[in-house]
Amino acid sequence: MASLALVATVLPAIPIDQCAAQTYAREDRTFVVSSAGPYTRIADALAAAPAHATITVRPGRYREPTVIVRRPVTISGMPGAELDGEGARELLVVAADSVTVRGLTFRNTGRSQVEDRAALRVTNALHCTIERNTFIDTFFGIYLAKVEGCRIHANRLTGPAGSQMLTGNGIHLWSSRDVTITDNVIRRHRDGIYFEFVRHGAAIGNESAGMHRYGLHFMFSDSCRYERNRFVENTSGVAVMYTNHVVMRGNDFSRNRGPAAYGLLLKEISDSELHDNRFRDNSIGLHLEGANRNQIAGNRFEGNGWGVRMMADAQDNLVEGNVFARNTFDVATNSRSSTSTFRGNWWDRYRGYDLDRNGRGDVPFAPVRLFATVATDAPATVLLLRSVLVDLLDLAERVVPMITPEGLVDAAPLMRTPQLRLVAATERP
């Protein structure tokens, strides 16, 4: 106990949150890296440190060969502690369980056409924590492969300036379980957050903006959750594929514009929930392809070119209690029949009445305009949008439906805009 008291007085520079670890730590369990010593390289400190030691990195720019962590340790950077890859290599590889990396700045990995070069790579590890780090000009930011129970929190990742060919993903997960990714800010990478073969992952409160490809990209990742994230101004929006039992709640998909930009593209996504999201000013708000038995409820589709585009192979979806406002086309499809159910949505184009005052319109609303169907087949016809002729044809089709799907009607559209529980993440500077 005497030595413990000594630690507390001799090393006042150690942050409070490490003091818990100090209760059983001996004096030599904290290793300080700084340009003045005792260790001038992180690798030297790691070589000396036993399991469960803490390595404190003082401010300074460290240039050293790729650092490999083989024991459970905590690496804690003080503000201004930077690892510089000099454009030539990966920076930190974690190959041990229970490693924490905190407060470091990773910089300048350079690019590679042959390997997935990452600033911070974790492989075959349990229970890692990666928090409050900064990644600048890195090819891949954080790369997790075959990990379990990891936590990625409040990191800032900014990719290099340049084209899609020259960037990797911000946070990349492959074949992992039980990983939570919270409150990270990602800019200028290829994909912001990438999941492949992940189970029980959660991405919450992240912001992924200005990606060269997708803000969020996941495949074969069942039972994952995505909540309160913002996906804004990404070249192709968000595209997710081949996954079941996904929960997507309270996300904001905005201003993803371009010929192949989707607020959200669901391809072969089934038995999933899509609740309380906001789709705003996208070329295509929500696109469903081979996506079955999904619940799409309480979302707001506003100012999109296409609100919801539901292909013929998207079946038995339930679209309920959503708001459709200011979209050029609310709903489009390439099929004459529909097995999906539209019920109790609010449509700004609805002009029905409600005689029994139950809040639901008495006249069904057919959200698919003839011209939406025509434009799905022949995209060049958008040039005729707002033509008097097209409006007349739409009107004629309304009276005698011949091309638009007869079954695709909202039998009980809402008369008033519902109060939606949109809880999109707060804006960050």
Next chain:
Amino acid sequence: MIAPIALPHVATSPAPDHAMPTPGSVPPARLVVLHTARLVGRDLVRNRWLLSSALGFALVTELLIRLGGDGLRIVASLVNVVLAATPLVSAVFTVVYWHVAQDFVALLLAQPLRRSAVFAGVALGLVVPLAAAFVAGVGLPLVVHRSIDRDTARAAFTLLGCGVALTATFSGLALAIAVRSADRVRALGAVLALWGLLAIAYDGVVLFITTRFSDYALERPLLALAALNPIDLARVLLLLEVDRPMLLGYTGAVLERFFGGATGSILAGSVLLLWIVVPMWIAARGFARRDL
């Protein structure tokens, strides 16, 4: 001295004499144009049909504002109104007014005035109040309710500009028809047919071509087709303002690249201008040769 006998709505002694020449001398053409335009314009601002068209535009705009929606949404809804209504209103009004003003024009021509100057005066006197009625009808409610902010100002100005251009174009087309026909009903029929052709049938042909040949890269031919029809050209210019997210497909990219650049804007502007100048010129020629 111009007597107001031919004009039902002109009050007695509308014009002060100072602008008119002493008998025997030929006044400069510019003066004749301005004076005639002023007479016609003064008559028109008291015309109840013109007033009701302005009120109609104001009513529609007011309604759209009251139904809710932000500036861009109002402009977007107005696009359909402008594309369909302004050509129709200006064309029909021009034909009707031309025939009402026959005696007045005949009287003017009894003076030692050049025909081209008289015609230019009448045309100017028609187009300016018509355009003003449209701009005031649509613009005033927008200004009063402050529906237009910095972001939507461009769209609103494009809307007003296109409306004015279409007004002038269809006024010219209507004059070209009216000066050649003594029968008011036939002229009216011809004008309505022309409107139907340009506003509706033309797009039918375009739609047919687009769907029939959808396997081909049609963007450029379609662009050319749109530029040949003033209503379509105005529509495409407005689409670029109000349906931007929609137009970000390949077609939109072609449009954007074309009309976004200097060449495209100049070309669009010149085509709209041609559509005003050429019909007016045809009308003026018809008027010059006509045996009154």
